[in-house]
Amino acid sequence: MRITEIQRTTPHPGKAVRALATFDLEFSNDVxxxxxxxxxxPDGRLLVYAPSANGGRRLATFSPALSDKIAELAATELERAQNRHGAYSRN
Structure with a gap:
């Protein structure tokens, strides 16, 4: 499992859950x-949301354990990308 592309998102003030980045995930050679x-x-937990389609319906969901693993992988890759292009902190 690896992140193939990641891009930091512009934060939207006033939102309870804030977007940090959008990314693409190679789950396996097949997916x-x-x-x-x-x-x-707001409590600092990282979450992963799948894109929506078909009238706002989510295209995929993940178990809590898999979601945590994907979120940590994405956060690490986002930090690497930001370090290559300038300092970035989640705080």
């Missing part, structure tokens, strides 16, 4: 997911 969102809850 790739595009347009996932890395989010941060």
């Amino acid at each position: 790739r997911l595009f347009g996932l969102r890395l989010m941060e809850a």
Whole structure:
């Protein structure tokens, strides 16, 4: 499992859960997911949201354990990308 593309998102003030980045995930050689969102809850937890379609319905969901693993992978990759292009902190 690896992040193939990640891009920091412009934060929207006043939102309880804030978007940190959008990213693409190669889950395996057979499965790739595009347009996932890395989010941060008010308590600092990282969340992963799949894109929506079909009238706002989510295209995928993940177990809590898998979601945590994907979120941590995306956060690490986002930090690497930001370090290559300038300092970034989740705080």
